[in-house]
Amino acid sequence: MRDSLDDLAAAVAPDVVGWRRHLHAHPELSFEETETSRFVAERLAELGIEVSRPSGTSVVGRLAGGRAGPTLAIRADMDALPIEEATGLPFASTNPGVMHACGHDGHTSILLGAATVLARLQDQLPGEIRFLFEPGEETLPGGAQGMVDAGVMDGVDQVIGLHLWSPLPVGTIVARPGRAMAACDVFRIEVRGVGGHIGMPQLAVDPIAIGAQVVEALQHLVAREVDPREPAIVGVTGFHAGNSVGVIPPTAEITGGTNMFSPAVQDLLERRIAEVAEGVCRAHRATCEVEYTRGYRAVINDEGVTASVARAARQAFGDAAVSEGEIIMGGEDVSAFLERAPGCFVLVGAGNAERGIVHDHHNPRFDIDEDSLGIGVRLFAHAALELLTEGAREDARAPA
Numbered sequence: 001m002r003d004s005l006d007d008l009a010a011a012v013a014p015d016v017v018g019w020r021r022h023l024h025a026h027p028e029l030s031f032e033e034t035e036t037s038r039f040v041a042e043r044l045a046e047l048g049i050e051v052s053r054p055s056g057t058s059v060v061g062r063l064a065g066g067r068a069g070p071t072l073a074i075r076a077d078m079d080a081l082p083i084e085e086a087t088g089l090p091f092a093s094t095n096p097g098v099m100h101a102c103g104h105d106g107h108t109s110i111l112l113g114a115a116t117v118l119a120r121l122q123d124q125l126p127g128e129i130r131f132l133f134e135p136g137e138e139t140l141p142g143g144a145q146g147m148v149d150a151g152v153m154d155g156v157d158q159v160i161g162l163h164l165w166s167p168l169p170v171g172t173i174v175a176r177p178g179r180a181m182a183a184c185d186v187f188r189i190e191v192r193g194v195g196g197h198i199g200m201p202q203l204a205v206d207p208i209a210i211g212a213q214v215v216e217a218l219q220h221l222v223a224r225e226v227d228p229r230e231p232a233i234v235g236v237t238g239f240h241a242g243n244s245v246g247v248i249p250p251t252a253e254i255t256g257g258t259n260m261f262s263p264a265v266q267d268l269l270e271r272r273i274a275e276v277a278e279g280v281c282r283a284h285r286a287t288c289e290v291e292y293t294r295g296y297r298a299v300i301n302d303e304g305v306t307a308s309v310a311r312a313a314r315q316a317f318g319d320a321a322v323s324e325g326e327i328i329m330g331g332e333d334v335s336a337f338l339e340r341a342p343g344c345f346v347l348v349g350a351g352n353a354e355r356g357i358v359h360d361h362h363n364p365r366f367d368i369d370e371d372s373l374g375i376g377v378r379l380f381a382h383a384a385l386e387l388l389t390e391g392a393r394e395d396a397r398a399p400a
Helices: 002-025 034-046 104-120 144-149 207-218 220-225 263-283 303-317 371-397
Strands: 050-052 059-064 067-077 126-134 158-169 178-181 183-192 232-240 251-260 287-296 299-301 343-351
Touching: 002 034, 002 104, 002 303, 002 371, 034 050, 034 059, 034 104, 034 126, 059 104, 067 104, 067 371, 104 126, 104 158, 104 371, 126 144, 126 371, 158 303, 158 371, 183 207, 183 263, 207 220, 207 232, 207 251, 207 263, 220 232, 220 263, 232 263, 251 263, 263 287, 299 303, 299 343, 303 343, 303 371, 343 371
Parallel strands: 067 126, 067 158, 158 343
Antiparallel strands: 050 059, 059 126, 178 299, 183 251, 183 287, 232 251
């Protein structure tokens, strides 16, 4: 059946590229994917796949195989980012200020391609496949948890997903067991001082000067309070205060995020960010308000599922194409699905320096090598066959 998978994947490849370009030209922000989800649902229905809309703009397709077996979920995300595109592509965004700058147009198209391939082999497949098209991955609280709460993972035995990854050259695949991507939280600190005239600073309590010390103090948390064997980040990414040269403003706002794997480290950072900010402000006669919001949990790949996916990838693309790679400190809410069933989240190389495809994710000039789309379709199809066949075999061996 593997040869059939590759033949079908090759046949659908032009459609996958066309779908990606259509979606790229018509991006929609998180939880606003109305036309994108309509497009996905129509393509699934054309394949004879049962379609449901469990939460908001999410779409789920259900494909029942021709014989008994496990249930496998395959996930893709659909949303774009609030970025003005600067690629100059002929199929660039037609939605001002909105761009597919992270590859989600590719993810959606790849999963539609895999659904096309697997639907053609439906009678030969054991078990059930659920195609999960998720909205809102780029914006907290993310779309995955809402789908889980709506029951899309009920009865699912295993789950897989992928991310096109521009730092990796096209043709490479990373399937890392265990810790793969970090948990990510966000924080906001409002420093409250006393506004005044720049020429009379003694009468004010300057939140800018105090806020600068808060930022500096936060940099010591990971360096001096986190076990150096535990990866962690505290990053300040925003500092906003004042709008006039002659005025000391009454408040300053500091925003940022944290990334880690250990729940104990997460607890430590949440507590200490507040304590440090409050302590610095108190020392300088100011007060502050601290908000800490927990975001996506860490992506932890199941060792058994990852081994099966890696084996399928090696069979399809060769040993040299597949590696375990390194942990990534960015977050991904695919973790909500992985907490409900053992699974694997794979990185698929999408960069190509020779073609000038070198810009990082969330960059206005971000692009992907479209050869990665066909690789993604084949990867999903081969991994699905591997996991379903293994599961059916284990079910047959189990005592009645």
